[in-house]
Amino acid sequence: xxxxxxxxxxxxxxxxxxxxxxxxxxxxxxxxxxxxxxxxxxxxxxxxxxxxxxxxxxxxxxxxxxxxxxxxxxxxxxxxxxxxxxxxxxxxxxxxxxxxxxxxxxxxxxxxxxxxxxxxxxxxxxxxxxxxxxxxxxxxxxxxxxxxxxxxxxxxxxxxxxxxxxxxxxxxxxxxxxxxxxxxxxxxxxxxxxxxxxxxxxxxxxxxxxxxxxxxxxxxxxxxxxxxxxxxxxxxxxxxxxxxxxxxxxxxxxxxxxxxxxxxxxxxxxxxxxxxxxxxxxxxxxxxxxxxxxxxxxxxxxxxxxxxxxxxxxxxxxxxxxxxxxxxxxxxxxxxxxxxxxxxxxxxxxxxxxxxxxxxxxxxx
Numbered sequence: 001x002x003x004x005x006x007x008x009x010x011x012x013x014x015x016x017x018x019x020x021x022x023x024x025x026x027x028x029x030x031x032x033x034x035x036x037x038x039x040x041x042x043x044x045x046x047x048x049x050x051x052x053x054x055x056x057x058x059x060x061x062x063x064x065x066x067x068x069x070x071x072x073x074x075x076x077x078x079x080x081x082x083x084x085x086x087x088x089x090x091x092x093x094x095x096x097x098x099x100x101x102x103x104x105x106x107x108x109x110x111x112x113x114x115x116x117x118x119x120x121x122x123x124x125x126x127x128x129x130x131x132x133x134x135x136x137x138x139x140x141x142x143x144x145x146x147x148x149x150x151x152x153x154x155x156x157x158x159x160x161x162x163x164x165x166x167x168x169x170x171x172x173x174x175x176x177x178x179x180x181x182x183x184x185x186x187x188x189x190x191x192x193x194x195x196x197x198x199x200x201x202x203x204x205x206x207x208x209x210x211x212x213x214x215x216x217x218x219x220x221x222x223x224x225x226x227x228x229x230x231x232x233x234x235x236x237x238x239x240x241x242x243x244x245x246x247x248x249x250x251x252x253x254x255x256x257x258x259x260x261x262x263x264x265x266x267x268x269x270x271x272x273x274x275x276x277x278x279x280x281x282x283x284x285x286x287x288x289x290x291x292x293x294x295x296x297x298x299x300x301x302x303x304x305x306x307x308x309x310x311x312x313x314x315x316x317x318x319x320x321x322x323x324x325x326x327x328x329x330x331x332x333x334x335x336x337x338x339x340x341x342x343x344x345x346x347x348x349x350x351x352x353x354x355x356x357x358x359x360x361x362x363x364x365x
Contacts, residue, residue: 018170018215019223020363021111021177023334024104025211026097027321028185030073034065040078041203048195060204064294064315068207068322070187071097077187083249086188090126094183095135097210102136102181105212111177113140116214118169118178122151122158122326124243125184125250132183155241156290157353158182158326163213163361164229170217177218182327183210189243189250198254205293207322211330224337224347227362228277232269237261237356258292259299262352266303269358270348277362279346286336286347287311288363290329291318296352326353341365 041060045053070077071093072086098121106113119142121132131150136142147169154161159182166178186206191199215226234240240258243250255261262269274280287304291297291314301311317331324331329351336347347363 016171016174016217018167018217018226019221020226020333020337021214021216021221021223022105022108023211023213023330023337024101024108025209025327025331025334026100026104027069027210028071028093028097028208030070031067032070032074033067034060034063037074040074044078044192056200059200062294063204064297064318065205065207065322066319070208071185072187077190078192080192083247086249087126087128090185090188091128094123094126094132094185094210095139097183098132098136098181098212099139101183101210101212102140102179105179105214109214111214113142115177116142116146116179117173117176118147118149118166120149120151120162120166120178120180122154122162122180122182123184124152124155124158124325125186125189132181136181153354154326154357155353156292156323156325156328157351157355157357157359159211159290159329160349160351160359160361161231162326163215163226163349164231164359166215167226167229167361170215174217174219177214177216179212179214181210181212182325182330184208184325184327186323186325189252191246191248191251193248194251197256198252201254201293202252205318205323207324209321209324209327209331211327211334213330213333224341224363224365227364228273229361230273230359232265232358232360234261234265234356234358238354240354240356242354258352258356259295261356262296262358263299263303265358269350269360273360273362274348279362281307281309283346284309284348285345286341286363287314288329288332288336288347288349289314290351291315291323291332292352293323294318
């Protein structure tokens with residue numbers, strides 16, 4: 001009797017496991033090396049104190065970002081235009097990014113748009129109603145009873161948030177598939193008349209991009225399994241990161257204490273989560289971290305370096321594309337998915353975002 005019950009439970013667990021089938025990224029049309037952007041920054045800094053100007057240029061040069069992509073070229077980014085006009089470009093272009101990422105991920109997984117049961121779209125860098133998912137349903141003729149969830153106010157952490165929501169939906173619904181699509185355009189939020197360090201640092205590290213991850217609770221479909229997930233919320237830290245809606249658009253809020261705050265909470269973020277799953281950080285083979293910026297990357301690297309772990313993929317994504325807010329961690333995940341990982345190896349996904357919050361997913365290949 002006990003053996004029968006055990007087999008039944010194992011069978012149920014196997015059926016209800018949630019896997020990642022594919023991940024695909026989509027970049028916008030415009031791209032510039034950081035060295036090509038410096039003349040624009042110099043012009044932007046005209047009339048500023050010389051020492052301040054040198055500091056800003058050095059910040060761009062040392063941000064750890066070699067290239068970035070945008071839904072607008074630099075001429076348009078550094079042109080004084082209204083919130084309305086920038087948001088109009090955002091509304092048009094992010095649909096294209098999302099559609100490209102979704103089509104690519106479906107192709108990798110050998111699926112059609114009509115195979116998706118749950119559609120989650122995440123973005124925080126523009127405003128559009130109807131939300132992005134409605135346009136995708138119409139363009140790709142997705143299921144008319146598809147479940148939609150647009151996530152708009154979670155910032156950089158929303159890529160992992162979307163995967164957590166999808167995992168919970170799929171775990172409760174066997175034989176279903178979800179697409180989580182993150183599209184962001186931080187360039188659409190750049191404030192030409194704002195010379196605060198928050199706006200300058202944001203301009204130095206951010207870029208635009210989109211990505212899609214397809215997840216499944218179909219028993220026969222293969223991919224790394226989402227073993228567990230958890231959110232961690234910092235108390236009394238709402239002021240640390242976010243956007244303030246102003247007449248000229250979304251103005252960046254970014255506290256310089258973010259890296260040290262993350263470092264202070266890091267043991268509580270990582271170790272209890274792994275212990276709950278009978279693991280320690282030594283058991284983690286792959287670190288799939290959101291590259292928030294050079295300082296955050298250095299902070300995380302210092303915390304893991306002594307354990308013989310590396311975050312080379314995280315650093316490389318920052319270098320090649322910049323911080324694309326919620327989409328960035330999916331670019332890191334795509335590198336692991338495309339490269340493949342040994343069977344039985346484990347990965348830890350981690351993102352930080354406004355709230356302040358840290359969110360984690362434990363993966364097993």
